[in-house]
Each structure stands twice: as structure tokens, then as C-alpha cells.
Amino acid sequence: MKLIAPLAAVLVASLALSACNKPEKADPAFGAKVRAYLLEHPEVIEEAVVKLRQKQMLEQAKASASTVAKYRQQLERDPRDLVINPTGEFTVVEFFDYRCGYCKVVAPEVVKLMAENPDVRFVFKEFPIFGEVSDSAAKLALTPQGKTKGVELYKAWMSDKGLDEAALDRHLAEVGLDPAAVRKAANDPAIAEQIRDIRLLAGALGLQGTPAFVVGDYVIPGADVGSVRAALAKVKAAAMKRPGSPT
Incomplete structure (x- = not known):
């Protein structure tokens, strides 16, 4: 679970860059780093999906x-x-x-x-x-x-x-x-x-x-x-x- 925090930081930074820069200014090296991180730690994706599913289910249940x-x-x-x-x-x-x-x-x-x-x-x-x-x-x-x-x-x-x-x-x-x-x-x-x-x-x-x-x-x-x-x-x-x- 500790791996989610650094990944979240990377993705937030990516979104910020996308909002501040034009598409042609995107940094290919940055995207490669994110991809490499996910390939090295694939369990992070599963953990994030589980967390998202639980969050969505709780939101639906609360309704x-x-x-x-x-x-x-x-x-x-x-x-x-x-x-x-x-x-x-x-x-x-x-x-x-x-x-x-x-x-x-x-x-x-x-x-x-x-x-x-x-x-x-x-x-x-x-x-x-x-x-x-x-x-x-x-x-x-x-x-x-x-x-x-x-x-x-x-x-x-x-x-x-x-x-x-x-x-x-x-x-x-x-x-x-x-x-x-x-x-x-x-x-x-x-x-x-x-x-x-x-x-x-x-x-x-x-x-x-x-x-x-x-x-x-x-x-x-x-x-x-x-x-x-x-x-x-x-x-x-x-x-x-x-x-x-x-x-």
C-alpha cells in the first residue's frame, strides 16, 4: 500500500503539466518514467483498482x-x-x-x-x-x-x-x-x-x-x-x- 503514495504524486504532477502546457510540450521522458515505474511495480495498479472499487461501492451504498x-x-x-x-x-x-x-x-x-x-x-x-x-x-x-x-x-x-x-x-x-x-x-x-x-x-x-x-x-x-x-x-x-x- 505504501507504493500508492509515490505513484499518486507522479500522476498528479502529470495532470498538472498537462493543464499548464500545450500537448506538444509534453515530456516523453516523463511518460517513460511513469511507464517504467508501473512495469516495475504492477501490483500498484491492482491496489489502486481495489481502492477505487471500494470507494465507488461505498458511494453507491451510501446513496x-x-x-x-x-x-x-x-x-x-x-x-x-x-x-x-x-x-x-x-x-x-x-x-x-x-x-x-x-x-x-x-x-x-x-x-x-x-x-x-x-x-x-x-x-x-x-x-x-x-x-x-x-x-x-x-x-x-x-x-x-x-x-x-x-x-x-x-x-x-x-x-x-x-x-x-x-x-x-x-x-x-x-x-x-x-x-x-x-x-x-x-x-x-x-x-x-x-x-x-x-x-x-x-x-x-x-x-x-x-x-x-x-x-x-x-x-x-x-x-x-x-x-x-x-x-x-x-x-x-x-x-x-x-x-x-x-x-
Whole structure:
């Protein structure tokens, strides 16, 4: 990341020269130096592109602030949701499906994010969109028994690339639950109603797939934990600037 600063300085200088001089006055040697630098440090281009993508995503996510504010209670304070670290000062919400490939890829980073941020509440929104097994997993996870093993089941089911009904039961047993009892509890109509409510909420936020995250006023679609981290940093920084906040 330290290489971006000198590159930025070079590019700013280049723009300044372009603004002050006529095209025929451009210095070919200067352009050659920039090209040589980029060829010697190609990773700088990737770093800059990642930063630009995160900036653009955060700008787009911020545009949905009014919608997030409208549904804040349902997003962050629905008592039916699985919430990790419920007393945390800040909140990250994830919409996910246990059979979603991108959700599986990002799951270890989500777990890492939880460990790194003891001041953050993590709200898990079951958003099954990949068929019957996804529906079953969501319902099983939302049972009273399932919630007691929330993180363990999240890790187990997300790490299983061939997740099917048998695998759901196997993992339930592995974390110490009775699969038959959990499946019976999953038939509660209130759980189906909760999943319907989550789908309606996702639609109101314009979410078209999984995973998706909400951090403060930011809606971040896709498996981009980098943008989640950036949004969380902005939310925490803004909180520090509020009157009465510790400095």
C-alpha cells in the first residue's frame, strides 16, 4: 500500500503539466518514467483498482441511506434473528444462503471479522434463494435449538460444499443437537413467516442475491469484505466525532 503514495504524486504532477502546457510540450521522458515505474511495480495498479472499487461501492451504498433508515429496526433489532455479541455498539448485518458459493467463500472472513471486532453486533439474516435445501437450512438454523449453536452451524454448513439434507442432519448431530427434534421445531409457522419477512426486507433494500451486508447506512452487495471493513471503519470514525464521544 505504501507504493500508492509515490505513484499518486507522479500522476498528479502529470495532470498538472498537462493543464499548464500545450500537448506538444509534453515530456516523453516523463511518460517513460511513469511507464517504467508501473512495469516495475504492477501490483500498484491492482491496489489502486481495489481502492477505487471500494470507494465507488461505498458511494453507491451510501446513496441508499434513506432506505436503510426506514428499515433500521427490522434490519438491526428484530428479536427473532440470530445475533452474535448482542451488546456491541455497532452493527453488521449479513443476508446469506448456506448453499451460496460466494457466501461460503466469504464466511471465514466474516468469522474473522467477528473475532477482530468485539464492539460489533453481528446480525444474521437467513435469505434462502437456492432451493429446498437452502430453505431447510434456514428453518433449522432459526429454531431455538439452532440458535444456541448459531456460529458453530454457520461454520459447519458454510464449509460443506456438498450441503444436502443428510449433511444438514450430520452437522446438527456433530454440534450436539438432535436432528429429529430440530426438524420438528423447524415446522413452526412462525419461522416460515420470519423468512418471508426477511425476503420482503431484502426486496425493499434492492438486494438481488447473496451475500449482502448492511453496515450503518451502507448497503454492500456481494462477497466484498474489504468494503464491509471500510464501511465499518467509517461508521466507527463518525461515532468518535459525535459530541460526548471519547477521543
